[in-house]
Amino acid sequence: MVDDRRMPSWLWPVIGLIAVVTLVLIGLNREPAEFDPNTPEGTVQVYIGALVDGDFETAASYWADEGCTPISNIPTRGAPQVSVSLVSVDGNDVQANVVVRITENSEDPLGGLVEYQEWFTLTHQDGSWKVRQPSWPYYDLACEEQT
Amino acid sequence: MIVLGPLLFLLVVGGLIALGIRTWRQREESGREGGLDLIPYLLMALAVGVAGFSIARLARASLTPDRIAGRPIGELAGALAGLVVAGPTAYLLWQFLAKRRKTFLRNPGWPIYLSIVEVVFLTAFFVAVGQFADALTDSALAPRWTDLIVYGGIVAFHWWAESREPATEVVGELPRLVGSAVSVVTLAAGAIGTLSWLFSEAYESLGGAVTVPPEPAIPLALTLAAAPMWAWRWLPAWEEKSTPFRSLYLSFLTALSLIVTTGAAVTIVAVLLSFLFGQAGPTEDHFGTYPTAISFALVGGALWIHHRRRIGVARGGAMRGYQYGMAAAGLAGLVGFTVTLIDLAFEPRLAGGDTGEALILLGCSVIASGLAWFWFWRKVEEAPRAEEIRALQRRMYLLGMAVTTGLTAAGSLIAALVVVFRALLGEGGDISESLRIPLSLTVVSGLAAWHLYTHVRTDGAALRKTEARPFTVTIVCSHPGQISTLFPKEATVRVLYRADDAGVIDESMADAIVSEVGGRSSLVWVDGGGFRVAAARET
Numbered sequence: 031m032v033d034d035r036r037m038p039s040w041l042w043p044v045i046g047l048i049a050v051v052t053l054v055l056i057g058l059n060r061e062p063a064e065f066d067p068n069t070p071e072g073t074v075q076v077y078i079g080a081l082v083d084g085d086f087e088t089a090a091s092y093w094a095d096e097g098c099t100p101i102s103n104i105p106t107r108g109a110p111q112v113s114v115s116l117v118s119v120d121g122n123d124v125q126a127n128v129v130v131r132i133t134e135n136s137e138d139p140l141g142g143l144v145e146y147q148e149w150f151t152l153t154h155q156d157g158s159w160k161v162r163q164p165s166w167p168y169y170d171l172a173c174e175e176q177t
Numbered sequence: 178m179i180v181l182g183p184l185l186f187l188l189v190v191g192g193l194i195a196l197g198i199r200t201w202r203q204r205e206e207s208g209r210e211g212g213l214d215l216i217p218y219l220l221m222a223l224a225v226g227v228a229g230f231s232i233a234r235l236a237r238a239s240l241t242p243d244r245i246a247g248r249p250i251g252e253l254a255g256a257l258a259g260l261v262v263a264g265p266t267a268y269l270l271w272q273f274l275a276k277r278r279k280t281f282l283r284n285p286g287w288p289i290y291l292s293i294v295e296v297v298f299l300t301a302f303f304v305a306v307g308q309f310a311d312a313l314t315d316s317a318l319a320p321r322w323t324d325l326i327v328y329g330g331i332v333a334f335h336w337w338a339e340s341r342e343p344a345t346e347v348v349g350e351l352p353r354l355v356g357s358a359v360s361v362v363t364l365a366a367g368a369i370g371t372l373s374w375l376f377s378e379a380y381e382s383l384g385g386a387v388t389v390p391p392e393p394a395i396p397l398a399l400t401l402a403a404a405p406m407w408a409w410r411w412l413p414a415w416e417e418k419s420t421p422f423r424s425l426y427l428s429f430l431t432a433l434s435l436i437v438t439t440g441a442a443v444t445i446v447a448v449l450l451s452f453l454f455g456q457a458g459p460t461e462d463h464f465g466t467y468p469t470a471i472s473f474a475l476v477g478g479a480l481w482i483h484h485r486r487r488i489g490v491a492r493g494g495a496m497r498g499y500q501y502g503m504a505a506a507g508l509a510g511l512v513g514f515t516v517t518l519i520d521l522a523f524e525p526r527l528a529g530g531d532t533g534e535a536l537i538l539l540g541c542s543v544i545a546s547g548l549a550w551f552w553f554w555r556k557v558e559e560a561p562r563a564e565e566i567r568a569l570q571r572r573m574y575l576l577g578m579a580v581t582t583g584l585t586a587a588g589s590l591i592a593a594l595v596v597v598f599r600a601l602l603g604e605g606g607d608i609s610e611s612l613r614i615p616l617s618l619t620v621v622s623g624l625a626a627w628h629l630y631t632h633v634r635t636d637g638a639a640l641r642k643t644e645a646r647p648f649t650v651t652i653v654c655s656h657p658g659q660i661s662t663l664f665p666k667e668a669t670v671r672v673l674y675r676a677d678d679a680g681v682i683d684e685s686m687a688d689a690i691v692s693e694v695g696g697r698s699s700l701v702w703v704d705g706g707g708f709r710v711a712a713a714r715e716t
């Protein structure tokens with residue numbers, strides 16, 4: 031049986047429109063979460079934040095001095111224009127893995143968005159977390175030869 | 178600029194959809210014959226899917242505190258582009274199809290649409306539940322609560338819409354069955370994961386060596402979320418008369434749960450036997466598979482008991498599907514495990530690698546498969562012959578398995594002959610090693626194919642014998658309904674109408690009469706108390 035006390039049919043689209051506009055406004059004005067810089071996820075946040083801001087010197091200060099290291103502080107494609115969210119963190123007091131989801135705007139107007147996950151391996155050195163063997167965003171690496 | 182590409186694409190697609198609706202409307206105005214409406218419902222499912230995932234993405238980008246750098250411009254733009262086209266399209270299609278449903282009440286497009294939405298968004302909801310539980314137990318991650326609300330909201334909205342306009346006809350049960358299937362699979366996976374963790378912890382505390390699965394937050398959350406969903410979709414009463422979809426669902430799930438239980442039980446027994454026969458390593462390591470195996474056995478067993486009871490004792494489509502499904506699984510297992518056992522038993526070992534434990538496991542698997550096949554094949558052979566040989570499930574079992582085993586035997590025979598001819602043509606050496614698997618597979622599959630083929634022939638002959646004979650059915654009733662369409666083409670149906678209204682033949686009575694007549698010339702008397710069938714003298 032159909033209920034006679036139905037809401038007018040135009041009300042649903044209007045409610046939907048208001049909800050969408052509200053969500054967009056919230057999304058545009060919301061600041062990223064703040065993680066403790068002494069944790070692996072906080073270190074990755076500061077590191078990526080420096081890269082996005084084009085502050086490559088600060089980013090380079092978070093590199094661990096072991097394994098393969100970039101030959102230049104400047105990544106091959108310059109500052110990445112991305113938004114990054116956290117996927118997972120695991121590890122122990124010595125080493126940690128932080129997985130993030132990176133959303134990169136394609137330069138091609140028909141290309142849409144490129145979404146991918148990146149793994150950051152961090153090692154605890156001199157009382158702080160350092161990014162080991164940085165592979166993002168596109169550094170040329172030089173590796174020490176094993177003797 | 179980033180939104181331009183997807184927006185243009187979606188506008189073109191939206192335009193095509195609008196054009197499709199307009200054309201459909203014109204067609205409706207010209208002939209109001211109804212039809213399936215399948216294309217508009219599929220388009221609506223697509224539009225609701227795009228709109229639903231776009232809303233989830235928008236809410237995630239705006240409300241979930243998991244962002245560590247940058248602004249979510251790309252996500253917002255992508256979600257908006259999807260919503261701009263899919264939102265209005267879904268809304269307009271919804272309004273348009275709601276009007277059509279009032280005119281054409283039995284349209285199967287509606288339950289098909291509800292089923293698609295249910296399978297997509299209920300699955301998305303359970304994935305979101307798992308992610309939420311994972312985030313709750315990991316201090317670094319922010320729970321994505323928005324996904325739960327959006328996907329759960331879409332599922333709940335469609336349940337509400339379904340309750341207002343229940344789908345009818347055979348396909349009307351499909352949304353509930355789809356919801357039950359998604360929920361019960363999630364429930365089983367969650368329960369197995371939770372129990373496995375629990376038993377592993379217990380086993381470890383008793384001194385056993387086992388890899389304890391990580392925290393049970395995800396399986397526990399899935400269990401708690403899926404249990405009420407499954408109860409809501411599956412447990413309420415169903416129509417008394419089963420539909421083919423429900424029979425398929427019941428038979429598949431009952432057979433699958435019994436296979437899972439049997440597999441787990443075989444593992445448990447084989448591990449115990451290998452321990453008793455001294456084929457084991459250290460005791461604390463040996464029973465490491467028990468926590469997982471016991472979990473599978475318990476959950477599979479519980480599911481089997483419940484669904485087997487639902488099938489009941491009547492020999493309907495569900496019972497046949499279950500028994501023939503189990504016979505097929507048993508026969509396939511028997512062939513596969515026997516060949517593997519022969520291979521392992523005769524494999525020459527150069528050093529180390531005691532295969533005793535594997536041989537015991539394979540031996541148990543062969544016995545269990547053989548018993549399962551024998552048990553269910555005997556059950557179906559005990560069923561009344563005339564009805565059984567017409568059953569679709571039997572034909573599918575016999576023909577499907579005969580073709581599969583026959584092709585397997587032929588393929589393995591070719592492989593064996595290649596080895597033989599190579600040896601005959603001068604490429605000598607010991608060929609027994611290369612022949613072991615192809616030859617054993619040829620023999621075992623060939624035997625199975627021969628057994629099945631003999632039954633295909635016997636059934637065919639019996640079918641021709643019963644089908645070729647014309648017969649006459651005389652029915653005395655007040656309203657015959659559609660009964661004449663239910664008899665096979667060999668039947669000549671004569672109806673003698675009663676003057677009163679005491680002999681109405683409804684749908685279920687018609688099925689029962691056809692079943693009882695069973696291809697013989699008969700006289701059928703229908704009155705207020707039911708019907709009676711008497712064999713007529715052949716003229």
